[in-house]
Amino acid sequence: MEIRVLQYFWTIANVGTISGAAEILHITQPTLSRQIKDLETELQTPLFTRHHNRLELTSAGIYLRSRAEEILTLTRQTEQTFIDQRNQLYSGKVTIGCVEADNTDTMAQAIESLIQDYPQVHFSITTGAGDLIKEQLEKGLIDLALMLEPIDTKRYFSLRLPRQEQWGLLVAKDSPLSEHATITPDDLIDLPLIISQRQDVHSMLNDWFDHPNLELSIVGEYNLIFNTLPFVLHHVGVTLTVVGVTRTLDQSRLTFVPLAPMLETNCVLAWRKNKVLTPIASELIKRFKKFNEESEA
Numbered sequence: 001m002e003i004r005v006l007q008y009f010w011t012i013a014n015v016g017t018i019s020g021a022a023e024i025l026h027i028t029q030p031t032l033s034r035q036i037k038d039l040e041t042e043l044q045t046p047l048f049t050r051h052h053n054r055l056e057l058t059s060a061g062i063y064l065r066s067r068a069e070e071i072l073t074l075t076r077q078t079e080q081t082f083i084d085q086r087n088q089l090y091s092g093k094v095t096i097g098c099v100e101a102d103n104t105d106t107m108a109q110a111i112e113s114l115i116q117d118y119p120q121v122h123f124s125i126t127t128g129a130g131d132l133i134k135e136q137l138e139k140g141l142i143d144l145a146l147m148l149e150p151i152d153t154k155r156y157f158s159l160r161l162p163r164q165e166q167w168g169l170l171v172a173k174d175s176p177l178s179e180h181a182t183i184t185p186d187d188l189i190d191l192p193l194i195i196s197q198r199q200d201v202h203s204m205l206n207d208w209f210d211h212p213n214l215e216l217s218i219v220g221e222y223n224l225i226f227n228t229l230p231f232v233l234h235h236v237g238v239t240l241t242v243v244g245v246t247r248t249l250d251q252s253r254l255t256f257v258p259l260a261p262m263l264e265t266n267c268v269l270a271w272r273k274n275k276v277l278t279p280i281a282s283e284l285i286k287r288f289k290k291f292n293e294e295s296e297a
Contacts, residue, residue, distance in 0.1 A: 003072070005038075006071060006072060008036065008039075010072060011024055011025055012036065018032055018033055092120075093121075093123065094121065094143050094278065096124070096144045097126045098127050099128070099133055099147055099148045100127065101267050102163060102242065103161050103267035104244075105244075111284070114283060114287060143275075145270045146267055147267065148165060148267055150203070151268060156273060157272075158270040159269040159288055159292065161266060163267070164266055165244055166264050167264065168183060168242075168243060169183050169239065169257050170228075170239040170249075170254055171257060172233050172253065173254060173255055175238070177238065182258055183257050192238065193217060193218045193219065193220075194219060195218055195239075204263075208259065208261075242265075243258065
């Protein structure tokens with residue numbers, strides 16, 4: 001005897017008609033009638049008698065209504081207990097480290113989805129350079145890290161996000177470079193560059209530059225791009241970055257020019273292998289995985 005069928009029977013017993021119960025239960029009358037007939041067959045006894053377009057309970061039906069009410073009440077209470085325990089479990093704070101990248105939007109979507117289901121969840125976001133975020137992940141100061149490739153993830157569990165980040169130069173609008181459709185390796189010769197402090201990024205750019213006998217002219221380094229903007233506007237140098245970071249900047253004074261051949265990397269969601277995650281962090285990872293599956297579908 002299924003709980004669902006008991007709910008059907010209990011609703012009919014209280015409403016008194018198949019049509020009224022079907023409307024409440026949002027199923028068709030023939031389906032409901034068949035379910036009750038199957039229940040009577042299973043119990044080998046009639047549960048209703050028909051009188052003037054209304055159904056009246058037999059003595060067996062009266063007994064079953066009483067037991068059904070007890071069973072359904074207990075079922076609801078049991079389900080609510082588990083819901084309450086789950087809500088209590090999915091409470092507290094999740095700490096996340098993020099580099100500057102377009103995929104922070106993916107992080108926002110995942111957290112939005114989590115908070116909609118578990119409003120008592122709070123989050124703490126630390127924004128910084130990849131090395132800082134990596135260090136905080138190593139020390140256990142954050143639960144999850146959103147980092148930009150290239151990065152060594154051998155020591156972590158990781159999930160590569162599908163949205164790629166395109167690299168290019170952030171230049172002043174009044175710079176001749178702003179008229180370029182792309183920036184080639186030849187354009188980079190003797191160009192004053194402001195580049196991330198991460199050595200992985202230095203290596204990536206050198207591989208792309210592909211001029212073995214020439215060295216890039218790096219005049220400065222940064223950990224967060226915001227502080228480089230005055231230097232770009234005063235023509236001290238141009239900043240190597242990803243396009244997603246620039247979308248909130250003043251487009252009337254700054255221009256993003258992509259590299260050619262195109263240079264793209266992915267963002268990676270990472271967490272420590274030797275750390276037990278909180279239920280909140282584990283649930284957030286599940287939602288990231290779901291977003292990935294939907295993006296690849």
